[in-house]
Amino acid sequence: MSINFKKFVPRPGLVNKQGRLPDPAELVCIEVPKVFDQCLIKRCLVYCEGPDTNTSDCELRSDPLANPKRYISSRDFKLTLISVDKIPLKKPHGFKKIILHYTISFYSDYLDCDGKTKSEYFEINRTDVIGKFYCPDSLSQATTTLGEEICDNNLIKLEMVADILHGEILKDEHCDEVLDVTLGYYIVVKCELLVQLLIPAYDYCPVPRESCEEEPEEDPCEAFDKAPVPKFYPDQHLDPLFPDPDCSDEDDLD
Template identity: 75%
Template sequence: MSINFKRFVPRPGLVNKQGRLPDPSELVCIEVPKIFDQCLIKRCLVYGEGPDTNTTDCELRSEPLTDPKRYIGSRDFNIKLISVDKTPLKGKPGFKKIVICYTISFYSDYIDCNGVNKSEFYEINRTDVVGKFYCPDSIAQISASFVPVHGAKDLDSDIIKLEMVADALGGELLQDEEGNDVLDITLGYYIVVKCELIVQLLIPAYDYCPVPKEPCEEEPEEDPCERFEKAPIPKFYPDQNLDPLFPDCDDNDEEDD
């Protein structure tokens, strides 16, 4: 179904795949970070003594714990870019060898023998090398001033950006060589490395984003007993894992044929 242009209101939303949008009202110039290249780093790390490798890290073991009983899980994963080293590749304009140093931090929760929830903080330092990465130098140099004005500020138009999705794949309570209780974490993560340059783009536009007419919603407080009365009756027993006593109708039909 095509779009009725007279009733069309420009606003954020999904584009109708069966119709088409009306012509934009203007062409505007905006300044945004544009991605010139990106690649994926995928790691599954376990604790291992000695230098870090692509599969081990010596910082995935906790400090000695007091009477731990059970590992619960890990949370609050964070990544921080520490440094970037760029080396131009000969004969390949714009391409560089990138060495990135970053830190991943998170908390791991466990229960001790007294039933008390406790947390252990982990921080691992990693270095990865991207052998060939298109990250050209910006031709224009950017300088800007902000309010209150204390003088102009130079902006880095060449941006290396890291985006991460991480999870603890497991946690094992054991004893180290000195007999201390420790918690070893198996960490899995994905990191997207991006090279961005601040550029000006000419794009079609309709207008400023409309001011929303709906007021901000408030979550009404509900009485716990009322919520309990509305809830369905739960199952009293788990589902059984049983094989059928008789074959289904389709199997019978095939046997008769």
């Protein structure tokens, strides 16, 4: 059964029912970065002197602090890709050994003995090696309208989610008070290649409705009156008084 296109308003949204969309208006060719391969780097790093390892980093200790009281939290995580080395493998074709050089930076806030919040800047330099990564070279050569040749259509992209799992103020070997942090992060490494894809399309996205206006302030007593009555007691998680007969039958069969 065909869907009446006139009654359908194309817009971004969740497709939660099959057979409710009309046939597309056209097939269009778009140029987008397509992911050819990806892998996950998961690290939990603590401070340790010496060379960096998969579990430690020598830059996770702050400079000496003046009268620190306690660690608060960390913020403004930033990932910067410094360089990528791609070493072709003989077999299979298109696979490469990838060497990544990147930095992770963030600020850690702490409270001093005078009750003031201060910040310490951290930046760690990391190197990771992906032994086998499908990263094929583009078969075509591209150029722009300005006559500039695009030498490499192949892109290595990093996406990160990071957090400080623990922060501790302690004394170092020189009896100076420092902040040691434990950094946990996930990095998804993607190999992207600029390609042309043929996709179904309905039309250009419609102009959204006006929704950028400021919300009027609601009277707190009116909001209180509309709010549901809260629960007075927490949920109970108790064991049943009597055994489940289904479970007892299964036990007897065993």
